[in-house]
Amino acid sequence: MGIFDKFQALAANRRELETLGIDPFGVQIEQIISPTEGLINGQHTILAGTNNYLGLTFDPDCIAAARTALEFEGTGTTGSRMANGSYSGHRKLEQELASFYGKRDAIVFSTGYQANLGLLAALVGPGDVVLLDADCHASIYDGCRLGGAETIRFRHNNAQDLAKRLRRLGARAADALVVVEGIYSMLGDHAPLQEIAAVKQEFGCYLMVDEAHSLGVLGERGRGLVEELDVIADADFIMGTFSKSLGSAGGFCVSDLAELDLIRYSSRPYIFTASPSPATIASTRCALRKLAAGSHLRQRLHDNAKRLHAGLTALGYTLGAPPSPVVAVVIEGRIEALTFWKDLLQHGVYSNLMLPPVTPNGVSLIRCSVSAAHTAEQIDAVCAAFADLRVTA
Amino acid sequence: MAEYQRILSNLYDGLASFTKGTVKVDEDTELVGDLNLDSLQIMELLLSIEDRFDISIPVSILPDVKTVRDLAMQIKKITQSE
Numbered sequence: 001m002g003i004f005d006k007f008q009a010l011a012a013n014r015r016e017l018e019t020l021g022i023d024p025f026g027v028q029i030e031q032i033i034s035p036t037e038g039l040i041n042g043q044h045t046i047l048a049g050t051n052n053y054l055g056l057t058f059d060p061d062c063i064a065a066a067r068t069a070l071e072f073e074g075t076g077t078t079g080s081r082m083a084n085g086s087y088s089g090h091r092k093l094e095q096e097l098a099s100f101y102g103k104r105d106a107i108v109f110s111t112g113y114q115a116n117l118g119l120l121a122a123l124v125g126p127g128d129v130v131l132l133d134a135d136c137h138a139s140i141y142d143g144c145r146l147g148g149a150e151t152i153r154f155r156h157n158n159a160q161d162l163a164k165r166l167r168r169l170g171a172r173a174a175d176a177l178v179v180v181e182g183i184y185s186m187l188g189d190h191a192p193l194q195e196i197a198a199v200k201q202e203f204g205c206y207l208m209v210d211e212a213h214s215l216g217v218l219g220e221r222g223r224g225l226v227e228e229l230d231v232i233a234d235a236d237f238i239m240g241t242f243s244k245s246l247g248s249a250g251g252f253c254v255s256d257l258a259e260l261d262l263i264r265y266s267s268r269p270y271i272f273t274a275s276p277s278p279a280t281i282a283s284t285r286c287a288l289r290k291l292a293a294g295s296h297l298r299q300r301l302h303d304n305a306k307r308l309h310a311g312l313t314a315l316g317y318t319l320g321a322p323p324s325p326v327v328a329v330v331i332e333g334r335i336e337a338l339t340f341w342k343d344l345l346q347h348g349v350y351s352n353l354m355l356p357p358v359t360p361n362g363v364s365l366i367r368c369s370v371s372a373a374h375t376a377e378q379i380d381a382v383c384a385a386f387a388d389l390r391v392t393a
Numbered sequence: 394m395a396e397y398q399r400i401l402s403n404l405y406d407g408l409a410s411f412t413k414g415t416v417k418v419d420e421d422t423e424l425v426g427d428l429n430l431d432s433l434q435i436m437e438l439l440l441s442i443e444d445r446f447d448i449s450i451p452v453s454i455l456p457d458v459k460t461v462r463d464l465a466m467q468i469k470k471i472t473q474s475e
Contacts, residue, residue, distance in 0.1 A: 132452075134436065141452070151452040155440060165449050362433045 055373025056247035073278035112241025115251025118269035124149035159195035182214030182225035188326025197234035216245025311383030337364035347385035
């Protein structure tokens with residue numbers, strides 16, 4: 001068997017997409033006009049699939065901060081922090097993140113994927129047990145695999161199922177790590193975090209919460225579901241990304257545990273990767289200050305999310321979850337979803353196409369993500385495109 | 394051996410709810426190839442098998458589970474270690 005034989009099924013899928021004239025995973029945005037508008041195939045298109053929740057990618061202060069860093073610190077760090085040294089901004093951002101959450105310390109990683117990969121691969125190894133919500137992101141599964149821990153899934157958002165699996169572990173449960181997300185990226189549903197925190201307390205295990213899609217979105221100060229449900233103290237490790245609400249790229253972990261600093265010296269995805277560029281760090285620090293003070297942005301975001309959710313519900317679409325910045329529309333059938341996604345793009349709306357096996361329960365989804373920067377008119381235009389396709393479907 | 398047969402018999406019952414009697418299942422039946430289950434259905438099948446035997450099957454052993462026999466052997470291993 002040749003090394004490329006395993007790609008045959010993938011190649012067949014690609015050929016099918018070519019036949020249909022659809023390339024949902026190779027879209028080129030020819031020009032970015034604003035956080036919510038771009039030029040695709042020469043057409044002005046509303047961007048409703050970017051995870052740019054607060055719309056900070058074009059914020060003048062963030063751009064100015066990045067520009068200053070670029071001018072005074074250069075284009076890149078050219079190496080890892082362990083081998084080539086940290087810039088002052090790296091450490092300052094870590095201190096600011098720790099202070100934001102009221103935790104002891106933080107580690108910054110070069111991407112959100114690497115934050116989960118790097119933390120988990122170093123933290124849990126052979127002999128350790130991790131319990132994952134079944135719908136956790138691939139980066140969480142990959143981190144567990146890289147670390148070599150015994151990895152057990154529990155039913156999505158089911159605290160009783162988690163408790164049952166912890167009970168089976170007996171004395172080992174006290175050292176187990178439970179991993180959940182704040183908002184799940186596919187359907188936009190929230191974790192029952194208070195129930196999960198109660199289970200954590202019952203068994204005395206550790207809890208990691210990935211707030212990738214809820215940072216800046218939930219909580220009075222935008223600290224995510226842990227803040228909204230008042231369980232910050234129960235979360236031993238809070239993960240997040242800079243690439244969504246903070247409008248740049250990178251990821252982090254904050255924790256009260258003194259051992260967090262040791263992760264830095266044993267995490268290969270941290271040690272053997274170039275550190276974030278000065279401009280990335282500078283814009284992230286600026287965006288974090290805005291996020292913390294940005295209750296008006298969150299209000300706009302939620303108003304927009306409710307508007308889109310209500311509009312699509314009124315049209316009779318089946319949606320994945322109650323109103324949330326992720327609005328996932330269930331489309332029956334894989335081919336139908338592919339065609340719908342293409343037609344939506346031709347109507348001037350860019351969304352995300354999500355197909356099995358990455359989706360929960362094997363459904364096909366048109367996934368929209370809402371931004372605080374969307375205008376009411378843009379949200380209405382998205383609804384109008386869905387209405388048009390509903391009629392012609 | 395009796396324990397393995399008990400597990401196998403219980404496993405056949407568990408698989409029946411997924412195959413709905415459309416496939417004749419034996420020890421050599423491949424979970425993906427013969428039962429025509431996709432990766433998500435396999436995951437759901439395993440969650441239900443876990444409940445049936447009151448065990449947790451680590452994700453890491455799944456690449457080694459191709460047939461009903463493989464699964465029965467893994468269940469036997471897990472139940473004996475508890």
